[in-house]
Amino acid sequence: xxxxxxxxxxxxxxxxxxxxxxxxxxxxxxxxxxxxxxxxxxxxxxxxxxxxxxxxxxxxxxxxxxxxxxxxxxxxxxxxxxxxxxxxxxxxxxxxxxxxxxxxxxxxxxxxxxxxxxxxxxxxxxxxxxxxxxxxxxxxxxxxxxxxxxxxxxxxxxxxxxxxxxxxxxxxxxxxxxxxxxxxxxxxxxxxxxxxxxxxxxxxxxxxxxxxxxxxxxxxxxxxxxxxxxxxxxxxxxxxxxxxxxxxxxxxxxxxxxxxxxxxxxxxxxxxxxxxxxxxxxxxxxxxxxxxxxxxxxxxxxxxxxxxxxxxxxxxxxxxxxxxxxxxxxxxxxxxxxxxxxxxxxxxxxxxxxxxxxxxxxxxxxxxxxxxxxxxxxxxxxxxxxxxxxxxxxxxxxxxxxxxxxxxxxxxxxxxxx
Numbered sequence: 001x002x003x004x005x006x007x008x009x010x011x012x013x014x015x016x017x018x019x020x021x022x023x024x025x026x027x028x029x030x031x032x033x034x035x036x037x038x039x040x041x042x043x044x045x046x047x048x049x050x051x052x053x054x055x056x057x058x059x060x061x062x063x064x065x066x067x068x069x070x071x072x073x074x075x076x077x078x079x080x081x082x083x084x085x086x087x088x089x090x091x092x093x094x095x096x097x098x099x100x101x102x103x104x105x106x107x108x109x110x111x112x113x114x115x116x117x118x119x120x121x122x123x124x125x126x127x128x129x130x131x132x133x134x135x136x137x138x139x140x141x142x143x144x145x146x147x148x149x150x151x152x153x154x155x156x157x158x159x160x161x162x163x164x165x166x167x168x169x170x171x172x173x174x175x176x177x178x179x180x181x182x183x184x185x186x187x188x189x190x191x192x193x194x195x196x197x198x199x200x201x202x203x204x205x206x207x208x209x210x211x212x213x214x215x216x217x218x219x220x221x222x223x224x225x226x227x228x229x230x231x232x233x234x235x236x237x238x239x240x241x242x243x244x245x246x247x248x249x250x251x252x253x254x255x256x257x258x259x260x261x262x263x264x265x266x267x268x269x270x271x272x273x274x275x276x277x278x279x280x281x282x283x284x285x286x287x288x289x290x291x292x293x294x295x296x297x298x299x300x301x302x303x304x305x306x307x308x309x310x311x312x313x314x315x316x317x318x319x320x321x322x323x324x325x326x327x328x329x330x331x332x333x334x335x336x337x338x339x340x341x342x343x344x345x346x347x348x349x350x351x352x353x354x355x356x357x358x359x360x361x362x363x364x365x366x367x368x369x370x371x372x373x374x375x376x377x378x379x380x381x382x383x384x385x386x387x388x389x390x391x392x393x394x395x396x397x398x399x400x401x402x403x404x405x406x407x408x409x410x411x412x413x414x415x416x417x418x
Contacts, residue, residue: 074209098121233388
């Protein structure tokens, strides 16, 4: 058997854990539902706004991240005292209920309102999901394999989901994609109901505001995590360009059909999935910092090259490269956050801080990609986002020095306050 085949089998061994297996399958079907909704939302934006779809979609995605940034830490701090499994199930069902109303949308403002509701639920769901995985798999090597599988699951939003959407569009109208997304959320809730989610350790005299602020304080007091924050900004610039302007590049600039938009999004996901499979072996040879610096370089360089792309095939090649850089940064991220709170009851609020603060990166990226693309043209937007991604690279390398690749003393000092 080849070395690559051996690595894949080794990675899949974590699925022998029945709790993680059920939990992981719940994530997969939920993310497929989210991916279907993302594709449908892009197509709906083009249907309602035409060539201004990039600005509409950029605003939608910015509203999504603004909701997450504003609410994630507080919702997580509010819900962490309740049983995890019940909270996760309730939030999935809430997302399904909101998604069921999308087929009735006729105005752009209605999209904005429903997005705010949908991502209010996601603001509590996603950090809780991410904080649960290291409790299920406490060994760091197993957790690294789980992160790879989780990144692949997230990439299904841009690979499997678009392909499913492509099939469904040949059978049902656009509104049918939203109904299919509801099915994904319900299936996820059912799988979570059948799983044995570990209870979180919660002992704190702090109120909701104090718990939320504690997560932010620990995060911003840790050089390693501040570096992760900056590198994530580079990844956000790359993905924002893809998610916001693919529909404009393909259907408005090139005049292609919606199916080609779906294919382009899938290629971006293929680049991310391909690299995610390599990350565990890369982490055996290099530090997380080295891998993330490489990813930020790919994102900044790819966006710079994007200003000169000419044609659909060149765009697909670029999208694959941007997906690769994106994955080099995001796949190892959870490992850093889990390591920073090993054995601490602050894990859930720190994951919430990670989710909120990094979503702020997407907020800036989405607004820039949407508004600049609509007013200044695609080439200028590529160069602007390239400069922003390069800034993330430089800042990340500066605030997280190479000789401080492990958890900073700031974390231990903060935990010692307890």
